[in-house]
Amino acid sequence: MRFEAFLVLTFFLGQNSAQGPPVNGPRAVDPGWFALQNARVVLKPGTVLEAASILVRNGLILDVLVGAAPNGAFVIDCTGMTIYAGFVEPFCPTDVPALDPATSDKHWSPMVQPQRSALDGAMVPLADRTALRNLGFTAAAIAASGGILKGTASLVQLDEPSDSAPTRIIRKGTYQLASLQTRSDGYPDSEMGAIALLRQTLLDGLWYERCQLAVAANPALSITAPQPSAALMAMVSQRQLPLWFDVQDELQALRALRIAAEFERSAVIVGSGMEFRRLAALAKGKTPIVVPLFVPEPPDVSTAAAIERVSLRQLQSWEQACSNSKRLLDAGVLIAWTTARPLVRKDFGKRVREAMACGLTADQVLAALTTAPAQLLGVQDMLGTIEKGKLANLTVMTGELFAEKTEVRDVYVGGIRHKVSDKKDAGLDGTWSWTDGWPGQASITAPVLTILGNKITTKVGEEECKSSGVVREPTTVECRLEGKALGVDQVYWLRAYREGDALAGTCIAPDGRSFALRAIRLPPPPAKPDEATPKDATKPPSQDPLPTPLGGYGTLSYPAAMEFVIQGATLWTSDDRGIISNGAVHVRDGRILFAGASKDLPKVSPDVLVIDATGKHVTPGIIDCHSHTGISRGVNESGQAVTAEVRVQDVIDPDDVNWYRQLAGGVTLVNQLHGSANAIGGQSSVVKVRYGVAHPDEMRMQDAPQGIKWALGENPRRANNNGQNQRYPNTRMGVAALLRDRLAAATTYREEHAAYERLKSSARTALLPLRTDLELQALTEVLADTRRIHCHSYRQDEIFMLCALAKEYGFKIGTFQHVLEGYKVADAIAASALGASAFSDWWGYKPEAYDAIPENGAIMHDAGVLVSFNSDSNEHARRLNTEAGKAVKYGKVAPAEALCFVTRNPALQLGIFSRTGSLTSGKDADLALWSDDPLSYAARCEATWVDGRLLFSLAADAAARAGIASERQRLIGKALALGKGHTAREGDKKDAYWAAEDLTLDYCCSSCEGGR
């Protein structure tokens, strides 16, 4: 239907339109009927016709045939040319004005503007149109930039609109575009906040649609139905469109795919160029990826200081980026290419050749530029191949696609020719020696003329003459020659043209005499060997599988669960048995089969690995009940005081090398908490330290009870922020009031939803469907005791306050976190909370931390509170064993019990003690092996197993270090061989590596003092 309309439109192309002005004078008739003759025609990837002609009429391909074109068509000779289907740019960001701020009909968040259309804006600016055409692109899908829900994209022709011929639209509303963009001045200022806002809006769209259906069935409901909303209406109308995600890095891509799956949308990822770093996870769902040929600049290796800063991961990302497309295709992912990311257009051809050097075939290149984007945009019936009936979008090249010397000659956009380049040399280039006609040739030496493009050099013998005023046309060249060596007159005007194999011309002397000249071509000088970059520097990188995560400590495959016995060690069981000397642990299939005295170990098959650990110690894997490790792009959604809807689980960063460092400190499980800037913060995430898994979701501890961060005191009051606080609450009174209000709201929400659920489906039709509110939904889980509050707290008054609130609403608090004055009100904590999770000995960093004491843990423990110690710091997390030791020092807690502060107790607080947290048979084999008493600073962690997989060992660490050293040396050498040039600097968004890098600072500074 749409296609038919297009056909009619093109017929009158450039002559008429309903809105156009009347013609001033006789009309011009362009038959729009021509043939590209005698070309090599690549119909589609893999199918080539030699000496073929393409017949075009009215903007469409009329026919493709071998041989000459039939009469009637204007013939364009394409001898020596190769013709491809016009390239399609699937993602071209364009500026679209924001919605009128005065209108009331808009979403509360300026990040949500799905009602926008890319066609409302500037379309493709002229410079971009030209640049794209110069590369061979003929059509582009334009999409609004900015925001989380950005509106719809449309596919347009890349030709020049004029008054009478506006930009030609091929298809309106080809896809809905989303991103996980954040703001610096409001909600969402974190990636998890962006995900929450996107999910809530998608839910609201579905709800709005159900409301409309309900009203249609029962018009009486229209009185209470939601107000008309352009944004939600757009969400409804776009629900059938593919949802495209513009992502910053490969982890965002995985997050986007999770959202698409949740809402059953067909997704396409507009990638970062760094997809190869998470290849396996991304390839799994076979979601198509629009890949930018965006590669990092060579890292700066110019000085010793620069080398000190560059990481192996950066070097590897730089080297391997050109293999991205090849790796994705080999993994079975459909890819289309885009030029959207910065700096790429200029170097596009070079990038393509680099990708081809990695093994990409010419057919794969062509597909990524033609058939793939056409398919993703749903226009394979119109674009992508050269076929009868399709749009006459064609790219004429002088040779093989993107070969070094190949140029784009012409592109045809809907049947309209755009000249990209002229044939530069009509045989003029070369070195010419005058054989005949030079003035005074008998007595003086005639000059030798070298023409190279627009450059002319003239030599008489060894002496060079001045040549100026050069005018170079396709077939002629004109200049003025000056110099004593030229003889009597010393100045001549010269004009020359090709004639047969010779160069013919006219020379005019100052006195007006003219001479007819003739020259023959001298043989070209022998080509100089290529002295540019040494071969090694440009050699394509190895195509071998890459480690996960990319960097020094990743592995090619996630270690397998081992069967082994540790024998002779002192076991700190963290269960009723306390410490067992000369113990043994038998692990198989990721579980502890046996842990107890060596003498009681059942017989083990002789081929099982036995680790002699005489004199050593084994503990359960350490559990950190308060961590911010591995949370991408913002630990805290601080745009609002209540953010129960955001989830840390959405933004797990499996690449964070701190995971590895914590494994080296015996840590196997972590409670990832949201920050403390909000009275009600985001949902927390319990992960095992499965460093090296393919997908971040695999780190999550399945079936662990849900959690949520709350915060009391100075931080939610924003008391430690500079400047005036404008956000409620400003006092501890306000914190208490806000919490109570949200619990009241959640109670109402729960009751409404429960009542609705109880209704028969027939009764429900008489009602409007209920809206799902992600924030209140999470809070109803708190009320139902299915979501544990982990509450940042300092002073005794606020601890009491929350205990009272929990009593009023009848739920149990999970843990008080930090809980620096917990020792003052341990009885209340014991009564109202599952436990307390504290620092061992931090104090003094703010007023509410002034009464902190290192005996806090011990006193609470003695008063019956379940106590854990945590890190809240990437650095501290590596030393939780000795933090537990401080409970012995400062409170005389028995050693076996003190170790439980970082094993059993946090496991109980997180509700996972049935699975981990002690050396008990049947539990997950999460273990650490220590050289000495684990509570002592003399102890080094020698090995750490998670689920029976050896994820850290001193031997493997030593091997990794050796590997890092040699890889660094190789890559730095490769970067050096490229010589100077632009080098990537930290944070430069124009560099593919830094554009994909999460530059969020560590929550705590490196020495771990700071803003808790």
Next chain:
Amino acid sequence: MFATQARIAWLLLASTGYLFAQDLVPKSSPQANPVVLTNAVLHTMSGSVLVGGTLWFLDGVIRGVLAEGLKPDLPPRSEPIVIDLKGKHVFPGMISAHTTLGLVEISSVRQTVDTDELGEMSPEAFAAVAVNPDSAAIPVARSNGILAAGVFPIGGLMPGRASVMQLDGWTNKDLTVKANAGPIIAWPQQIVIDVSRWPLLRPDTGAENTKKARKSIDDAFTAAQAWLEAHTADPKVPLDIRHEALVQALRGEVPVFLLAEDLEQIESAVLWATGRKLRPVIVGGRAAGQCASLLRDRHVPVIIDGIHRLPQRDDSAYDESFTLPKRLFDQGVMFCIATGMDFSTDRNLPYHAATAAAFGLDREVAMLAVTLRAAEILSVSDRLGSLSVGKDATLFVADGHPFDLPTVIELAFVRGQKVDLRNKQTELAQKYRERYRQMSGR
């Protein structure tokens, strides 16, 4: 021979008083009687460990450090207080070599933060005049055997001068061991400018700024030298207190403390300072292991600013900072170990050293790094750092090694005066334990 009464009166002193927000412990009266510690394991740090040894002191100064069987040569008619340590350990007080202890009470409250004078160059500021002897943080550090500290102002290119303070006394005058331990220079790093965050800066501004900042430091020393020569020749040349603050450093009487972490930063700092005939001390020193021969050959010591730090780069060894002391030791560089510049965590000083010991450093050498080496680097080894005759009786008695967490510091003396080892935190613990005792009706 022993005056029992005197001993009892002296020991009682410790239990008087109450404590709250500040150090409210009355100080013991000046030492009148010789104190003799017998049957001790003396970790002299300057020599061997003396098992069954005797140490005695008078007027705040160590008079005898004796091997088993030797009798102290007490003054005639003195009434010594003799304490039989029954095999317990005596160590010189540990020294937190790089801290803000006494200059800060609560980090987030500006009114209590006295570390950073205005301007890039403020060498006239020195810590000793502003250390609050009643800071609650001092007794907290003291309780774990930290009995002296190098207190450093921070901020700007030349934040001021460090002072060495003992950690007990009535006034900050009492506390001061060395008011001017040397000027501090935050040696500028070669900054990598993030062009996306600072779009108006040209990419090379970082290097230019570094050069400029380094030159301004050099200029300050040149100007001070010129002033010193003029002022010496003609005392009527007016006093310039900024120049005056650098005089001792110019004369080589005190070192200059150069804060530097990166390789280039350390190397250029050392070359600059030795070129000016100054006595550099590197503070920070993360990359010191990579230029060890330079440091060794030019006799430049390093204050390693914290062992419990994260590695520099993603691909650095996880134990990079844990093994730094061992690497420096093996290459002959002199160093001491500090906690990383936080006033509230000085009590963890021995644990930084203990971690270095777990990662390869000899345990004795690690202990030296928080005692004698710190005293030497801060130029106070004439008074502190070892159990040696003639030095201050600033020492503590413990039931084990301070690197071991369960070790209890049982007794401590600062310049011969007994230290009350309680602090705000022990008192709060006691107060609230009483609450639970009452609640349980016991």
